[in-house]
């Protein structure tokens with residue numbers, strides 16, 4: 527198949543998932559065309575079946591807000607027609623679903639039929655999309671999608687609750703390449719972070735409010751009062767300066783390392799003992815899944831789709847949002863019980879295998895086939 531993928535190219539989970547999906551489809555022989563305003567972060571190697579089309583958004587003195595959506599739809603039209611694409615798969619509803627709808631209408635006028643699939647990822651539904659500034663367009667363009675997917679049961683249910691959706695939403699979970707994220711011994715790296723054999727706690731995110739990064743520091747402070755431990759903070763975003771101040775005020779700077787955005791996440795996961803994800807909401811929690819593949823148990827909130835991924839007592843522990851006392855108590859319980867840590871490690875890996883890339887990609891391929899058959903039947 528010739529597939530166009532539209533996503534945010536940044537470090538957000540939706541862009542990471544879309545890029546990994548495109549790479550996996552290309553490995554299976556499909557021709558994949560990424561249409562984005564920047565090279566996606568995980569699209570970092572040449573592949574014969576992968577093409578990258580950059581969306582250019584020219585400025586003009588009249589524009590206080592350059593019309594990105596128009597530029598994106600026009601680029602989609604260009605790529606669809608010049609590469610004879612079979613379908614478009616857009617990730618994150620805003621504004622990708624409405625731009626895909628427009629592109630589909632434009633190429634239809636030129637006799638080209640192309641279906642588009644929208645994958646809902648999380649905040650496009652639960653935070654931004656619900657806002658009345660966007661809701662009518664989001665509802666319309668989701669309903670106009672030829673197929674819709676959500677990354678967890680929770681996100682599917684939230685979508686039906688928040689919008690008047692008239693179609694089936696297919697749940698296709700996030701996935702992980704368990705071979706790439708497998709745990710490896712990296713003694714030099716581990717030693718550099720924890721020279722005295724301290725345990726290592728890890729948090730990875732884009733430091734947005736929804737991630738509740740201050741809770742990570744509060745949990746760490748409670749654990750640090752009881753035992754020597756280190757905290758690795760990976761990623762960057764609007765809340766980072768506040769977190770740095772908080773670390774200074776709590777006198778924790780010596781034990782917290784801010785390592786910024788990292789591409790080799792698998793190495794960071796490999797040297798960590800626990801992954802901390804206290805989010806206000808998480809449709810799925812892709813970073814937690816990648817940690818589990820590296821045998822890192824997860825201490826998380828029980829918000830959104832997290833309990834579908836992090837199984838209480840098997841792969842880690844979940845607690846109500848904001849209950850930093852419970853989360854810290856769970857960290858201490860695990861760090862003080864080697865047998866429990868080993869059991870949770872094995873549980874985390876077993877759970878990650880359920881979401882193995884090889885189990886999930888065929889679900890997307892099957893959906894593509896069904897959608898193309900539907901488009902063909904409509905045209906007869």
Ligand code: GMT
Nearest residue numbers: 538539540647648649808809810811812
């Ligand atoms: O908010 C983020 O962390 C980024 C966001 C995105 O859409 O880029 O991530 C969402 O999509 C991921 C991939 O499907 C999910 O694993 C994340 O749970 C989800 N984030 C939220 O729901 C907050």
